[in-house]
Amino acid sequence: MIPVKAYAAYNEKDPLAPFEFKRRALGENDVQIEIAYCGVCHSDLHQARNEWGGSMYPMVPGHEIVGKVIAVGAKVTNFKVGDTAGVGVMVDSCRVCKNCQRDLEQYCVEGMTGTYNAMERDGKTVAQGGYSTQIVTDEKYVLHVSDKLDLKAVAPLLCAGITTYSPLRYAGVTKGMKVGVVGLGGLGHMGVKFAVSFGAEVTVLSTSPSKEADAKKLGATNFLVTTDAEAMKKYNGYFDVILDAISANHDYTKYLDLLDIDGKLLVVGLPSEDPKVSPFSLITNRRSITGSMIGGIKETQEMLDYCAEKNIVADVEMINMQDINNAYERMLKGDVKYRFVIDIASLKK
Secondary structure, three states: OEEEEEEEEOOOOOOOEEEEEEEOOOOOOEEEEEEEEEEOOHHHHHHHOOOOOOOOOOEOOOOOEEEEEEEEOOOOOOOOOOOEEEEOOEEEOOOOOHHHHOOOHHHOOOOOEEOOOEEOOOOOOEEOOOOEOEEEEEHHHOEEOOOOOOHHHHHHHHOHHHHHHHHHHHOOOOOOOEEEEEOOOHHHHHHHHHHHHOOOEEEEEEOOHHHHHHHHHOOOOEEEEOOOHHHHHHOOOOEEEEEEOOOOOOOOHHHHOOEEEEEEEEEOOOOOOOOOOOHHHHHHHHOEEEEOOOOOHHHHHHHHHHHHHHOOOOOEEEEEHHHHHHHHHHHHOOOOOOEEEEEHHHHHO
């Protein structure tokens, strides 16, 4: 067993605090990673506070993990000591169902094994995440990370990156298409970067006029204030695709109305309440609402390689592990541009 230092939620009410536990011994197919950085996802907060139900404590959150390989099992063929590597939202799946066989492990029929707050496939070990000094993961669920990129800014690609890359690719976003991105946060800012890099005309939709300068800096052509009814009306039937990255409660109908013929509303935000949808807005222009959840391992590697080629990373603010509780409170207020990333070296102090 491998001793590890971490920060954990001990229950749904108290702040995260120091925690020590043991990772499994290195198996023949495992990769052991010394974690350098871990991104902070809004879902970390949701699960630490049991806002989705079913949380298991103590819980070490974190599923945007990058670092260096320090050991490999005897049968590992895809990684060697010294490689830069990453671990994302999942660390296993059944591997044999129709979805796993199609490289869609995130939709595993049995359910993927999350990187934390999930049971490992042995049915008795609780998976613990990246707010820790090391992780041991089967090589099939470990990703290669290019040394060309700023490693701390790569970490959020393992969730925020693939969560936006996958639906935009699925929707066939390409040069000349009109794409709207709703919500300029951790997810939304990556959606803007990817859509721009695919050659689309990108419009950021936001309730905050103050975000216009940032939207343009990220590459957006247009900016639309969603509380301006007249401005919204001018964009009726305008977009081919809208990426909805809002986690707050909202009405899908106002965004459906902005879609052109066969337009797609791509949902990646997770409001706490079920959204409202007008059937009339759906049947008009034959519009559709499509949900999407991260990507499979193959597609995530494709995304990382694409980012290395195009020099795409997240905009991040670095924090020490000891500042995580303050970061959670700031995240709730939208006070971050655009992703907190933990310097795991701070855990060792």
